[in-house]
Amino acid sequence: MSGVKELFRRRTRELPAPVEPGGLAAEADGVRVVRGRRAVLDGARIGVRAGEVLALVGPNGAGKSTLLSVLAGDLAPAAGTVRIGGRAAGEWSAPELALRRAVLPQTAELSFPFPVADVVRMGRAPWAxxxxxxxxxxxxxxxxAATEVTEFAARPFSALSGGERARVALARVLAQRTGLLLLDEPTAALDLRHQELVLRVCRERAAAGDAVVVVLHDLGLAAAHADRVGVVHGGGVAADGPPAxxxxxxxLxxxxxxxxxxxxxPRTGVPQVVPHRDPIAAHIGSHRPA
Structure with a gap:
């Protein structure tokens, strides 16, 4: 940890000013990203506003994680513009970006058996x-405390289950205390209780004024917890607005x-999305012999 903090200390950084509620924390405009011969994104546009949870949804391979990486400034598009905190993403240095946005990747791997508390504390390195x-x-x-991992504080990160690691990784991102959070499938490895916990934390951060972007596969979770959803499809954002x-x-x-x-x-009015199933086939399947 001391070496990481020293790297940040050696740089003079302008501390970020909070974004006004409803203001753009990040935006992508007309971005194009090509992998191999395929344009994963082609003309994609989306804005991320302070005080909102934005869920990116869409089928496998649609480019949700790619769009998240673009919005984070981690992936430079071949065309189009990306702005974070009102400035072109490429104009920020890595330490400056780390003060303005925190990113949770799909997988969290560490080569050394760091204690959980030290892993979470890594999120504080940018503020050294x-x-x-x-x-x-x-x-x-x-x-x-928010991610319910306090009891694991002294345990090696490598000794945790997949769901426990996911929550520790989220705790690291929360500890970073940036105004923009970008979370890639944070509920994928979690049980029902902890899915709700993670998205409740997202809502709390948005209520406190942060901008939160979360990639989700579960449309029910997106409908229940997101202020806006962006449906990623065909290289762009096919629809963007409130889930209802x-x-x-x-x-869909x-x-x-x-x-x-x-x-x-029936109680909340939140949209429920279920596959259309043939009732005859479902009836036959229910009467198959054990």
């Missing part, structure tokens, strides 16, 4: 040598190439 370095202890404790407006049967059936039904939850 700044006035906010004094927040380190409180930030780490708060992040571990975007999650229509025609659009076309995007996922699977007929779906959408209906409001």
């Amino acid at each position: 040598g700044t006035a906010r370095e004094a927040e380190d202890g409180a930030a780490v404790a708060e992040a571990m 407006e975007v999650f229509g049967e025609e659009l 059936s076309r995007v996922y190439r699977q007929p779906v039904e959408v209906f409001p939850h």
Whole structure:
């Protein structure tokens, strides 16, 4: 940890100013990303606003994770523009970006058996040598409590289950205390309780003024927890808006190439998305001999 902090100390950094509620924390405009001979993104546009949870949804291979990497400034597009904190992403140095956005990748791997508390504390490295370095202890404790990993503090990260590692990785991101969080499938390895916990944390961070982008496969979770959803399809964002407006049967059936039904939850009114199933086939399947 001391070596990582020293790297940040050696650089003079301008501390970020908070983004006004509803203001753009990051945006991608007309971005194009090519992998091999395929344009994964081609003209994609999306904005990320302070105080909102934005869920990126879409089928496998649609480019959700690629768009997240572009919005994070980690992947430079072949065309189009990306802005973070009002400035072109490429104009920020890596230490400056680390003060403005925190990124949770799909997988969290470490080569050495660091204790969990040290892994979470890595999220504080960007603030070394700044006035906010004094927040380190409180930030780490708060992040571990929010993700329910405090009891693992002394355990080696490598000894944890996949779901436990995922929560520790999220705690590291929360401890970074940036105004923009970009989370790639944070619920993928989690059970029902911890899926709800993670997305509740996302909502709390948005309510506190942060901009949160989360890649999700579960449309029900996106509908229940996101202020906006961006449906990634065909190299771009096919629809962008509140879940109740975007999650229509025609659009989702076309995007996922699977007929779906959408209906409001009887208590909350939140859109529920389920595959359309042939009732005759379902009836036959229910009477198969054991």
